Amino acid sequence: MTHPDLQLEILDDVAVVRLTRGAKRNALSDGLILALRDAFESLPDTVRAAVIDGEGPHFCAGLDLSELKERDAGQGMKHSRMWHAALERVQYGPVPVIAALHGAVVGGGLELASACHIRVADASTFYALPEGSRGIFVGGGGSVRIPKLIGVARMTDMMLTGRVYNAEDGERAGFAQYLVPEGIAFDKALELAKRVAQNAPLTNYALMHALPRIAEQPADQGFFTEALIAGIAQSAPEAKERVRDFLEGRAAKVAKS
Numbered sequence: 001m002t003h004p005d006l007q008l009e010i011l012d013d014v015a016v017v018r019l020t021r022g023a024k025r026n027a028l029s030d031g032l033i034l035a036l037r038d039a040f041e042s043l044p045d046t047v048r049a050a051v052i053d054g055e056g057p058h059f060c061a062g063l064d065l066s067e068l069k070e071r072d073a074g075q076g077m078k079h080s081r082m083w084h085a086a087l088e089r090v091q092y093g094p095v096p097v098i099a100a101l102h103g104a105v106v107g108g109g110l111e112l113a114s115a116c117h118i119r120v121a122d123a124s125t126f127y128a129l130p131e132g133s134r135g136i137f138v139g140g141g142g143s144v145r146i147p148k149l150i151g152v153a154r155m156t157d158m159m160l161t162g163r164v165y166n167a168e169d170g171e172r173a174g175f176a177q178y179l180v181p182e183g184i185a186f187d188k189a190l191e192l193a194k195r196v197a198q199n200a201p202l203t204n205y206a207l208m209h210a211l212p213r214i215a216e217q218p219a220d221q222g223f224f225t226e227a228l229i230a231g232i233a234q235s236a237p238e239a240k241e242r243v244r245d246f247l248e249g250r251a252a253k254v255a256k257s
């Protein structure tokens with residue numbers, strides 16, 4: 001993966017994937033979207049968690065509007081499917097991904113953030129879906145993923161009225177799981193990624209690949225799938241070792257935060 005607007009850095013078992021197109025507010029060109037897909041397809045086997053970050057004052061301004069040229073319906077559909085394929089690699093790739101958010105998280109930038117597993121926002125973050133006022137629609141999976149975070153009603157309002165959520169209101173609405181002071185979203189995301197990287201790989205895999213599917217299933221099927229995954233996870237040697245470590249006093253207790 002080499003693209004001038006994407007940087008991949010490996011810090012032990014954590015990959016840091018950084019959008020480096022700050023001058024254009026990290027607007028996502030087709031080339032950059034494909035590079036993101038490639039980056040998550042070819043992470044080294046040693047990587048156990050990833051952080052996505054954006055250079056400059058904003059996380060991401062969404063679709064590169066300068067590329068929004070005349071497309072017919074079929075080309076528009078294929079373009080959207082290209083985004084789907086790339087963000088699917090983020091959500092259902094090899095490792096949990098933590099987004100470090102600051103400044104604008106808008107349009108396709110919010111779609112990218114919503115494909116990640118954990119979102120850490122700093123106090124400068126704001127969220128919007130300007131597609132509504134640009135005469136277009138979300139095309140990067142936003143209509144599937146964003147309502148799961150904030151609900152259909154809030155997303156409808158954002159697109160109809162151009163409403164912008166600030167960092168605090170955004171956290172309350174469900175965009176981000178963590179809200180931190182300005183300037184430290186990356187540090188917090190990296191700290192969380194290091195923690196996530198210590199989990200048993202099968203637990204992380206189940207959380208990424210099984211949980212969202214179970215949550216979509218009717219309860220009866222969900223309970224059954226859960227039982228299958230629970231059985232598989234607890235049978236792994238690493239799970240047995242971790243439980244033994246706790247019972248023999250070698251593992252940390254759960255502590256109040």
Ligand code: 1HE
Pocket residue numbers: 023024025027028057058060061062063064065066080083104106107108109129130131134137138139140
């Ligand atoms: C861009 C883009 C972009 C900035 N495509 N070039 N997204 C939007 O509708 C958001 C559009 N952007 C903005 O509202 C603002 O740029 C920001 C709030 C993100 C940042 O404002 P600011 O004042 O810090 O920066 P700026 O001066 O507006 O932009 C700096 C440069 O970045 C400028 O280029 P320059 O050559 O004049 O320096 C901008 O043109 C450029 N730039 N955003 C292209 N998005 C799968 S479908 C997804 C559909 C969508 O994502 S639609 C929503 C698109």
